[in-house]
Structure formats: structure tokens, C-alpha cells
Amino acid sequence: MHELSIAESVVAAVCERAGDRRVHSVRMRIGAFTAVVPDAMQFCFGLAVEGTVADGARLDIEHRPGAVHCRACGADTDLADMLLLCPCGSADVAVTAGRELQIVSMEVG
């Protein structure tokens, strides 16, 4: 359950920036290749905010699909899973999207 550690990191980061202000919502970007499950993230975020200035805050998650660039044929392809293969059959690919794990913004006031 690494989502709990991640939720604690997110809450610590936003609370530090919020100071005394109340955090109403937090927006995260989570890529398909990060091993972070959005439902588990929501659950753990709800636990991690308890007793902080973000208590009760809503978590909005932007899901980013994975994508690769093929060095053999030059094609860019969206991938539904982590089998890093270009449709041309080449495994010589660079991951161009799907590894995002970011705090995008927060709403305070």
C-alpha cells in the first residue's frame, strides 16, 4: 500500500504551502505506468488529511495514459498496459508519457 506514503507526501507538501489557510481541493496527475491506483489514492488521501488544514479536502485525479516513441519506425503509440512494444514489433521504445506523478494545484481559502 504505497499509496498511503504517497498520500502523506502530498498532504505534507500542500499543507506546507497552504500555511494557515484551509485546503479545499488538491489536483494530482497520475500516469498509467506509476503503479499508483487512483481508488487506493483517494482512500489514502482521505486518511492522510485528517487533522490537517486539508481535512475534508477533495482530491481530483487527472489520469494520463502511457505512450511510447519507437526508435525503429518513429511511430508514437498510446499503450494500454506496460508491455513496452511498438505495433511494428520493436521493443526499442522510449516511454514518452505515463510516468507522471505530480501535484498539479490546490485550492485554498
Place this chain on the structure above:
Amino acid sequence: MRATRRPSAPHDHPHAHSPATETISLEEKVLARNDAIAAEVRSRLAHRGIVAVNLMSSPGSGKTTLLERTIRDLDGDRPVAVIEGDQETPLDAERIRRTGCAVVQVNTGAGCHLDAAMMRAAVNKLDPSPGTLLFVENVGNLICPALFDLGERAKVVIISVTEGADKPLKYPHMFAVADLVLVNKVDLLPYVDFDLDACRRHVSAVNAGARVLALSATRGDDVDAWYDWLTAPAIR
């Protein structure tokens, strides 16, 4: 707000009615703190010629047995030290200590992985001498440890032949970060249904750059290739 919205509609966005709210753009990596500590650890270790190797696998794949043999076989080549991560108990550290090797046990409690702060604290406690080969035995788990940079030089994922050759496809995140995959317990191959070639193909499918070595930590089959990898210039 849509003009058609009825006045009695539920307030599912109560914050929108407060004029005092402000949206702050953060755009920061969630693991920025972990990664910063890992970078500090990596720099400190490099400065002292210490090479850290992060060993990850499911519980029971033979990490501790492999370490016991490796420490004995590399005896005297260079100083070796071990950071042992487990949820509970000092049992693995005691096994390593019996080899005469310096060891620190980190118990994560409810935690399912080591993170860079735990690594830094363990390195401080262990204070390895310059040139040490430092093994980090991560918590037995094929998912969570993949996400956390510890400041290591290389990540090694161990899979044993009793686990099934399809593990790289089932746990792609872990195999995707591996520099080296060790297939352990090959002495049991005659007794289990494990297709080593299929396992190699599955590793390649999620990580084309990973090397795969098959060995037996209990019987000693093909451990020399592992020792060669540990002493290769890329690791030193």
C-alpha cells in the same frame, strides 16, 4: 454555473461559493522529497566509493540466502555491508550478522517498502567504510519498492522458479525498473513447471534493457556470473 441549474440543486462544490478561495499552481513531483534525499545519499556514497545495490523481490525468493552466499564467496575482496528491510523482526539481520558482515535492520512496521529517508538513516547508523559494497535487502514485495529511489547504484529484482515465469507480466512496474533480474532456485527446475526462456521473454517485454541471470543461491549454480556483474565497471 449552468443557467438551467435549479436553486435547490445540491451544493456539491461548496468552495465555489466562497470568494476567498484561490487556486495555487504547484506542478511538483509527488516524490520530490524522496528523490532529493535519494540524490543526497547517492552523492555521499559515490564520494566514498560505496556502491549500493537494492535487492527487491517477493517474500521467499531467496534474497537473504543469496546474500549469505555472496558475502561468504566475496570474502575479503572488498568490505561488504547490508541494510535489511523487513516489516517486523531482526531475524534476517541476525542471519547476515552470523556471516560476520556489518548489518543494520530497518523495520518498517506497517510500511511495505524502504524509502530514501530510511536509507539515509540506515547509512548514517552503519557508516560503511570507503569502497564498501552495500546491499540493501528491501521489504519482500513486488509492487511498492519499485517507486522509491533509495540512492542506490543499481536495482536487482529476484524471482524464484517456484513463483511462475509470468511474474514479470503480472508485476511489470517492478521488472521495468530492474537493471538486473536474477532467476533463483534453478536447482528446483526439474521439479517445477517453470519456463526459463519464457521468463526471459517476459522480462524483455517490460524492460528491454534488463539483464537476466539464472542461478541457485542454495547450491551455488552459476553464481559466478552474478559476482562478475557485481564487480563490473558499470557497478563499481
